[in-house]
Amino acid sequence: MPELPDVEVQRRYLESTSLHQPVAEVHVDRATVLKGTTPQQLGAVLHGKSFESAQRHGKHLFAVIENGPLLHVHFGMTGFLKYRHGSSPGTDHPRARFVFANGHTLTYDNQRLFGEVSLVDDLDEFLRDRDLGPDALDVDRETFVERVGARRGMIKSTLMNQEVVAGIGNVYSDEILFHARMHPKTPTDDLSEDALGALHEHTVTVLETAIAAGVDPAEFPDSYLLPVREEGASCPRCDGTVAKISVSGRNGFYCPACQPSA
DNA sequence: AGTACCACCTGACGGC
DNA sequence: TGCCGTCAGGTGGTAC
Numbered sequence: 001m002p003e004l005p006d007v008e009v010q011r012r013y014l015e016s017t018s019l020h021q022p023v024a025e026v027h028v029d030r031a032t033v034l035k036g037t038t039p040q041q042l043g044a045v046l047h048g049k050s051f052e053s054a055q056r057h058g059k060h061l062f063a064v065i066e067n068g069p070l071l072h073v074h075f076g077m078t079g080f081l082k083y084r085h086g087s088s089p090g091t092d093h094p095r096a097r098f099v100f101a102n103g104h105t106l107t108y109d110n111q112r113l114f115g116e117v118s119l120v121d122d123l124d125e126f127l128r129d130r131d132l133g134p135d136a137l138d139v140d141r142e143t144f145v146e147r148v149g150a151r152r153g154m155i156k157s158t159l160m161n162q163e164v165v166a167g168i169g170n171v172y173s174d175e176i177l178f179h180a181r182m183h184p185k186t187p188t189d190d191l192s193e194d195a196l197g198a199l200h201e202h203t204v205t206v207l208e209t210a211i212a213a214g215v216d217p218a219e220f221p222d223s224y225l226l227p228v229r230e231e232g233a234s235c236p237r238c239d240g241t242v243a244k245i246s247v248s249g250r251n252g253f254y255c256p257a258c259q260p261s262a
Numbered sequence: 263a264g265t266a267c268c269a270c271c272t273g274a275c276g277g278c
Numbered sequence: 279t280g281c282c283g284t285c286a287g288g289t290g291g292t293a294c
Contacts, residue, residue, distance in 0.1 A: 002287070002288070003287065003288090006287085032271095059288080074288080074289090075288080076271095076287095076288045076289080077286065077287055077288045077289095078271095078272085078273095078286085078287085078288085079288090093272085111271085111272055111273070112270085112271050112272050112273080112286085112288085113270080113271055113272075114270070114271075114288050114289070115288075151263085151264090152263065152264070153263075153264050153265080154264090154265090157264075157265080162289085169287060169288070170286095170287055170288090171287050172287090246266095247265095248264080248265055248266070249265080249266055249267065249268095250287095251285090251286090
């Protein structure tokens with residue numbers, strides 16, 4: 001679930017539900033999701049404070065704590081937020097819960113525990129420490145062309161490399177390459193400046209479209225691969241058949257007919 | 263610099 | 279119905 005569009009949907013969800021409400025209690029159900037902090041510290045930092053806004057960089061979400069640090073949330077492969085009335089989690093795998101004074105609860109659920117919750121003082125420093133490139137929806141064409149073009153390797157791997165551009169994962173790299181009609185194993189350094197520029201345009205369009213669809217597969221345009229992304233499916237664009245391909249150990253899906261290898 | 267592979271952890275799903 | 283292998287959108291470390 002959690003690539004840039006998914007995290008952006010979570011960010012909007014947090015902003016529409018959880019701002020300007022003092023936190024009364026913090027419950028940590030699994031201390032292993034905390035990185036560099038403790039349940040006690042988290043509770044002390046948040047007690048009586050509200051979230052004022054939420055920011056996102058790539059797949060990372062940051063809630064701005066009133067007069068405090070940022071609450072950093074990463075979703076791993078299975079994380080999501082749930083806001084509801086009452087102090088019970090209301091989800092199957094609650095890992096941390098923020099109970100507001102108004103009786104509502106924001107739950108961080110994460111079945112597979114790959115994500116993390118931490119406190120961040122300085123966002124720029126955090127991005128440097130994690131070697132994160134510019135956000136994929138924020139980067140301008142020139143910078144995108146420069147950064148992607150500086151890489152060798154295969155284009156799918158390059159797009160998924162958070163150091164190059166942050167936010168694109170396995171699913172959306174497939175979607176972007178599908179729209180760009182580009183084979184996943186195309187050597188990145190074979191791409192012309194025009195091809196890289198087009199790739200940037202497709203990146204922006206795909207990510208924005210996914211956000212507008214609320215990342216609900218049923219709401220994607222018919223021309224999108226995601227809703228049918230599996231081996232043997234009919235290509236949404238031609239009479240080809242969707243194929244599976246392994247790229248750097250990840251399973252990708254593409255249409256060999258309209259994304260021919262160079 | 264890039265790639266393949268393993269690990270982390272849990273659960274869903276298909277095959278037998 | 280039940281057991282078992284396989285796979286899953288994330289990142290990070292290893293060896294090559």
